[in-house]
Amino acid sequence: QSALTQPASVSGSPGQSITISCTGTSSDVGSYNLVSWYQQHPGKAPKLMIYEGSKRPSGISNRFSGSKSGNTASLTISGLQAEDEADYYCCSFAGSTTWVFGGGTKLTVL
Amino acid sequence: QVQLVESGGGVVQSGGSLRVSCAASGFTFSNSGMHWVRQAPGKGLEWVAYIRFDGSSKYYADSVKGRFTMSRDNSKNTLHLQMNSLRVEDTAVYYCAKDLNGGYALDYWGQGTLVTVSS
Numbered sequence: 001q002s003a004l005t006q007p008a009s010v011s012g013s014p015g016q017s018i019t020i021s022c023t024g025t026s027s028d029v030g031s032y033n034l035v036s037w038y039q040q041h042p043g044k045a046p047k048l049m050i051y052e053g054s055k056r057p058s059g060i061s062n063r064f065s066g067s068k069s070g071n072t073a074s075l076t077i078s079g080l081q082a083e084d085e086a087d088y089y090c091c092s093f094a095g096s097t098t099w100v101f102g103g104g105t106k107l108t109v110l
Numbered sequence: 111q112v113q114l115v116e117s118g119g120g121v122v123q124s125g126g127s128l129r130v131s132c133a134a135s136g137f138t139f140s141n142s143g144m145h146w147v148r149q150a151p152g153k154g155l156e157w158v159a160y161i162r163f164d165g166s167s168k169y170y171a172d173s174v175k176g177r178f179t180m181s182r183d184n185s186k187n188t189l190h191l192q193m194n195s196l197r198v199e200d201t202a203v204y205y206c207a208k209d210l211n212g213g214y215a216l217d218y219w220g221q222g223t224l225v226t227v228s229s
Contacts, residue, residue: 003154034215038155051214099157101147
């Protein structure tokens, strides 16, 4: 149950696009299309942004999109807005009814 | 609307025990799997445990296996996490979260309750 690997930080200017990677192994990200992504603002609870790799829950902007290639999943945010500044976490089903999170990425909107 | 409200956090000495709870409303609790996730101060999220909708099976992270026990009372729409043999490294905000049925994701989260384990 080793944590998934995410970059510690990414940044972008308003209107730009950024991508956050999430690297796991063939036992988690690579075995299942069950990666989810969460946004967390300071002092707040996490919020589900993407599930099953690329699906958006109701109410989530289509500026948020997810994808996967091999053992790496990615979250792309297009048309960056100031309110997108937050911490982002990936999470993968890891088999045997367990889950594993990434270490988190701090997104700064310049 | 879905609401999850955790309670029971506090300060406990290393080696001690504590039970945190989560009151659920706004959805059919008895139909939903539930999770506990924790976040140490200034750190990332860590999945802790999952319980099936009927309580028939429970699954734990290696870091808490044998020390923590998750349970639920579907008649009271309540989730519990009994934490024994607590360690300083268990200090964290503990969140309960609803499972997105069939989606293998956590779609609603509570605001969390802080557990501090002192040495």
